[in-house]
Amino acid sequence: MLDLTYESPKPKLISGATGEWELVIGMEVHAQVSTKAKLFSGASTQFGAEPNSNVSFIDAGMPGMLPVINEGCVAQAVRTGLGLKAAINLHSAFDRKNYFYPDLPQGYQISQLYHPIVGEGEVLVELGDGKARLVRIERIHLEQDAGKSIHDMDPSLSFVDLNRTGVALMEIISRPDIRGPEEAAAYVLKLRQIMRYLGTCDGNMQNGNLRADVNVSVCRPGDYERYMESQDFSHLGTRCEIKNMNSMRFIQQAIEYEARRQIALLEDGKSVTQETRLFDAEKGETRSMRSKEEAHDYRYFPDPDLLPLEIEQAWVDDIEASLPELPDAKKARFIADYGLSDYDASVLTAEHESAAYFEEVAAASDGKLAANWVLNELFGRLKRDGDKAITESPMTPAQLGGIIGLIVKGDISGKIAKDLFEIVYTEGGDPSVIVEERGMRQVTDTGAIEAAVDEVIAANPAQVEKARANPKLAGWFVGQVMKATGGKANPKAVNEIVSAKLGL
Amino acid sequence: MSIDEGTAARVAKLARIQVAPERLPALAEEFSAILGFIEQLNEVDVDGVEPMVSVTPMRLKRREDVVTDGGQQKAVLANAPDAREGFFAVPKVVE
Numbered sequence: 001m002l003d004l005t006y007e008s009p010k011p012k013l014i015s016g017a018t019g020e021w022e023l024v025i026g027m028e029v030h031a032q033v034s035t036k037a038k039l040f041s042g043a044s045t046q047f048g049a050e051p052n053s054n055v056s057f058i059d060a061g062m063p064g065m066l067p068v069i070n071e072g073c074v075a076q077a078v079r080t081g082l083g084l085k086a087a088i089n090l091h092s093a094f095d096r097k098n099y100f101y102p103d104l105p106q107g108y109q110i111s112q113l114y115h116p117i118v119g120e121g122e123v124l125v126e127l128g129d130g131k132a133r134l135v136r137i138e139r140i141h142l143e144q145d146a147g148k149s150i151h152d153m154d155p156s157l158s159f160v161d162l163n164r165t166g167v168a169l170m171e172i173i174s175r176p177d178i179r180g181p182e183e184a185a186a187y188v189l190k191l192r193q194i195m196r197y198l199g200t201c202d203g204n205m206q207n208g209n210l211r212a213d214v215n216v217s218v219c220r221p222g223d224y225e226r227y228m229e230s231q232d233f234s235h236l237g238t239r240c241e242i243k244n245m246n247s248m249r250f251i252q253q254a255i256e257y258e259a260r261r262q263i264a265l266l267e268d269g270k271s272v273t274q275e276t277r278l279f280d281a282e283k284g285e286t287r288s289m290r291s292k293e294e295a296h297d298y299r300y301f302p303d304p305d306l307l308p309l310e311i312e313q314a315w316v317d318d319i320e321a322s323l324p325e326l327p328d329a330k331k332a333r334f335i336a337d338y339g340l341s342d343y344d345a346s347v348l349t350a351e352h353e354s355a356a357y358f359e360e361v362a363a364a365s366d367g368k369l370a371a372n373w374v375l376n377e378l379f380g381r382l383k384r385d386g387d388k389a390i391t392e393s394p395m396t397p398a399q400l401g402g403i404i405g406l407i408v409k410g411d412i413s414g415k416i417a418k419d420l421f422e423i424v425y426t427e428g429g430d431p432s433v434i435v436e437e438r439g440m441r442q443v444t445d446t447g448a449i450e451a452a453v454d455e456v457i458a459a460n461p462a463q464v465e466k467a468r469a470n471p472k473l474a475g476w477f478v479g480q481v482m483k484a485t486g487g488k489a490n491p492k493a494v495n496e497i498v499s500a501k502l503g504l
Numbered sequence: 505m506s507i508d509e510g511t512a513a514r515v516a517k518l519a520r521i522q523v524a525p526e527r528l529p530a531l532a533e534e535f536s537a538i539l540g541f542i543e544q545l546n547e548v549d550v551d552g553v554e555p556m557v558s559v560t561p562m563r564l565k566r567r568e569d570v571v572t573d574g575g576q577q578k579a580v581l582a583n584a585p586d587a588r589e590g591f592f593a594v595p596k597v598v599e
Contacts, residue, residue, distance in 0.1 A: 068565050
């Protein structure tokens with residue numbers, strides 16, 4: 001793999017009354033595993049179904065029901081682990097995390113506290129300007145999602161839908177290596193990008209596919225380096241956990257608010273209490289989730305319904321062999337092979353569908369031109385067209401490649417190409433056929449251009465005088481000739497002929 | 505290890521089982537007896553012995569990723585004390 005070199009960014013500094021503070025952030029990202037059926041039952045994972053229709057008796061916590069693990073979920077967790085360059089544990093096991101809530105009919109969540117399926121890995125989080133943070137992954141475990149409670153349908157009742165109950169989640173736990181709100185959002189985005197490449201999580205934050213708990217603490221400059229050297233947490237401040245956020249903006253706002261709250265407490269001579277907090281998006285602040293405190297005794301124990309999960313190295317190897325090219329490698333290759341800028345390569349590889357589209361266009365034409373046309377023209381056009389995704393583009397890569405090919409060959413000018421782009425986008429068709437049928441071919445025939453230039457010169461003697469006195473005005477003639485030829489004349493040829501005829 | 509009444513009350517609360525105060529001493533004693541038995545088991549030296557998770561050597565049973573269940577809203581809601589518009593209806597629980 002081609003490696004790009006990055007510099008670690010400085011941590012975000014917050015100035016308090018008594019000096020500067022740094023942020024230390026660790027995250028727990030809950031990613032819904034993309035599979036057809038749930039983790040331990042055969043009910044569908046489809047989002048948006050009728051309430052309580054994707055529910056088996058296992059999910060509903062009926063007595064006597066036994067969970068049977070979905071091998072597809074295990075494969076997806078392994079795939080995700082491999083994508084994050086993590087260790088895969090051939091032996092893992094399931095535990096029960098006990099608590100009561102209306103959307104948890106079993107009275108416990110099946111999770112993997114003691115023996116997770118995926119061990120240590122890492123994620124490179126790019127932050128622009130050649131900066132990137134390497135965030136260490138501590139572990140990934142498989143667990144069941146809970147159902148959904150709806151509180152606004154009745155004044156005195158909560159409504160419970162168990163469709164999500166038992167859907168597989170991967171909980172991805174990072175080390176406290178994230179040093180600012182922007183980095184936290186970029187980290188979630190990078191995880192999302194990798195999982196979308198892998199096809200292991202749809203990453204639709206609005207549907208709750210991807211949710212994050214954020215652990216925030218503050219420390220003085222130098223403390224974090226002491227922690228990194230010793231891995232001793234006592235160098236870091238007391239952390240608070242902000243639960244269940246499903247928007248990049250909220251994650252950043254919550255961290256910002258929480259850091260300032262903790263700094264204010266510490267500078268006031270008080271101390272931070274380790275606790276779970278909720279982010280109130282309306283007020284833009286975090287508040288204590290007191291009710292969770294006493295329930296924090298989850299009384300974990302190994303799930304007696306499930307034997308340990310043993311997987312074979314050969315099976316893991318097969319999954320590894322089927323991994324697609326991942327974002328970092330793809331981006332590095334785009335920069336090396338197509339001569340793209342770091343920024344252009346980042347945008348094109350953000351979604352693997354865009355990257356695939358670009359590569360098809362580039363194969364049919366030219367890398368740099370393809371990047372320009374996809375990024376500037378196509379993305380812009382799709383945005384104006386009801387914010388369509390690249391997969392919904394009415395223009396195929398072959399068509400766009402065809403248009404660019406015509407520019408490269410000199411058959412059409414850049415200006416005509418834009419008109420042609422619009423025609424192909426709205427009407428479809430083969431670009432080269434359209435160019436022939438509608439007479440859009442660039443006039444490179446110097447005889448025809450000369451005739452047009454002669455005509456313009458003959459009709460405008462006054463302008464000719466002016467242009468001879470001030471050669472910069474020759475541009476006016478070029479414009480007139482382009483107009484007369486309907487933009488089809490080769491601009492370079494027109495320039496040369498105008499200069500020659502005017503004797504400049 | 506002996507369990508006091510406070511711990512017994514806490515365990516009952518975490519399990520959402522109502523225990524009248526006069527029954528707590530007996531419950532605490534029962535817990536203590538169970539733990540005493542476990543402590544006795546702990547005396548067996550199991551150093552170097554693999555934990556046995558199954559009496560017969562068995563592999564965890566797996567399913568393929570195929571939808572085989574669901575589509576039974578009525579049955580799922582049949583035992584609910586209150587259900588409306590396809591949802592379970594429960595006393596308001598909101599943070």
